[in-house]
Amino acid sequence: MSVSLTQLRRCSIAVDLGAARTRVYLKGSGVVVDEPSVAAVDIRSGALIAVGALAEKMTGRTPDHIRVVRPVQSGIVVDVSMAQRMLRQLLGSQLRRARLRRPLPMLRAAVCAPHACEPLAQRAITETLYGIGARRVEMVDSLIAAAVGCGLPVEQPEATMIMLCGASTTQIAVLCLGSIVAAETVAVGGEAIDYAVVQHFRNEHELMLPSQSVRPLHLMLSSPDPQLRSTDVQGRDVASGIARTVRVDTDGVREAIRIPMAAIVDGVGAVLRHCPPDLVADLTDRGIMLAGGSALMPGLETMLRQGTRMPVSIAERPDICAVRGLGAMMEGLVLPMHIDPLAA
Numbered sequence: 258m259s260v261s262l263t264q265l266r267r268c269s270i271a272v273d274l275g276a277a278r279t280r281v282y283l284k285g286s287g288v289v290v291d292e293p294s295v296a297a298v299d300i301r302s303g304a305l306i307a308v309g310a311l312a313e314k315m316t317g318r319t320p321d322h323i324r325v326v327r328p329v330q331s332g333i334v335v336d337v338s339m340a341q342r343m344l345r346q347l348l349g350s351q352l353r354r355a356r357l358r359r360p361l362p363m364l365r366a367a368v369c370a371p372h373a374c375e376p377l378a379q380r381a382i383t384e385t386l387y388g389i390g391a392r393r394v395e396m397v398d399s400l401i402a403a404a405v406g407c408g409l410p411v412e413q414p415e416a417t418m419i420m421l422c423g424a425s426t427t428q429i430a431v432l433c434l435g436s437i438v439a440a441e442t443v444a445v446g447g448e449a450i451d452y453a454v455v456q457h458f459r460n461e462h463e464l465m466l467p468s469q470s471v472r473p474l475h476l477m478l479s480s481p482d483p484q485l486r487s488t489d490v491q492g493r494d495v496a497s498g499i500a501r502t503v504r505v506d507t508d509g510v511r512e513a514i515r516i517p518m519a520a521i522v523d524g525v526g527a528v529l530r531h532c533p534p535d536l537v538a539d540l541t542d543r544g545i546m547l548a549g550g551s552a553l554m555p556g557l558e559t560m561l562r563q564g565t566r567m568p569v570s571i572a573e574r575p576d577i578c579a580v581r582g583l584g585a586m587m588e589g590l591v592l593p594m595h596i597d598p599l600a601a
């Protein structure tokens with residue numbers, strides 16, 4: 258998965274196919290697509306009914322003949338043809354408009370892939386991009402793309418640490434001189450934390466939460482208002498099936514999500530153990546940069562700061578860091594460090 262900045266500069270489109278969201282950056286236009294990686298299909302005719310935000314809204318509300326599917330799971334394209342259809346639909350007019358402005362004779366695409374992704378998974382990502390008309394696909398490690406997108410000096414001879422908190426996984430790495438020195442993937446992301454919240458309500462309140470009520474709960478937990486000790490949550494009673502509202506203690510929910518988050522803190526330790534001591538010393542001052550949508554998870558930043566005793570910062574717009582990083586490399590905004598061989 259090593260690709261040169263020269264090859265990336267020849268690309269005109271960059272894609273981040275995530276388990277939760279799909280983002281697309283067009284050269285000269287910026288981020289043009291940021292939609293859920295979801296498609297709704299009529300299983301009788303096979304027709305695509307909706308993609309993106311509309312398809313996500315349909316989750317849990319469809320009749321039997323409509324199925325809401327997620328073609329990307331754990332950062333891996335599990336259904337290539339559905340991913341191609343979804344991406345074509347999401348891009349549709351954007352690509353046509355870009356082609357009118359400036360002809361794209363041979364569509365070269367840049368894409369990011371999870372760290373240490375298997376060759377078969379890489380192939381599925383490449384095939385998906387061929388489906389939107391790409392003739393050549395350059396693959397970049399999502400940890401490097403996200404670090405560039407956060408503005409970290411990845412090409413410099415100093416260590417930086419990035420934590421990419423996605424929906425299905427959290428990837429952690431130490432980078433230096435444009436390469437990954439040590440990395441770890443923890444199988445805990447936003448989805449696992451959402452699941453912990455759902456389980457908390459099921460066990461403590463005998464309430465089944467609707468899938469779309471977990472996000473507002475996160476937003477409420479991240480509120481800086483110290484008075485916010487409890488809130489009303491609506492759901493379905495586990496035994497009777499009747500709709501019910503319960504008043505819940507927010508500290509209880511915070512406690513429920515601490516367990517999966519602790520696994521993420523352990524991942525930092527694992528990366529540091531594989532790192533040369535000189536680089537660890539660099540990191541003591543610079544700290545950890547959080548990127549990815551789940552970086553906004555309430556309490557994660559504080560827990561990491563307490564668990565590692567290192568400075569922790571959240572990137573500006575952490576959710577789109579990876580695609581922004583690909584975009585910056587495509588636009589030629591990242592300068593490689595020239596190391597000229599010394600004369601004998």
Ligand SMILES: Nc1ncnc2c1ncn2[C@@H]1O[C@H](COP(=O)(O)OP(=O)(O)OP(=O)(O)O)[C@@H](O)[C@H]1O
Nearest residue numbers: 275276277278332423424425426447549550551553
């Ligand atoms: N404000 C927020 N508070 C808490 N969680 C959030 C917030 N915004 C997004 N998330 C979580 O972030 C996750 C999506 O992150 P992101 O968009 O980086 O994932 P992805 O790149 O699609 O996933 P992956 O990298 O695993 O393929 C979701 O699980 C979502 O619940």
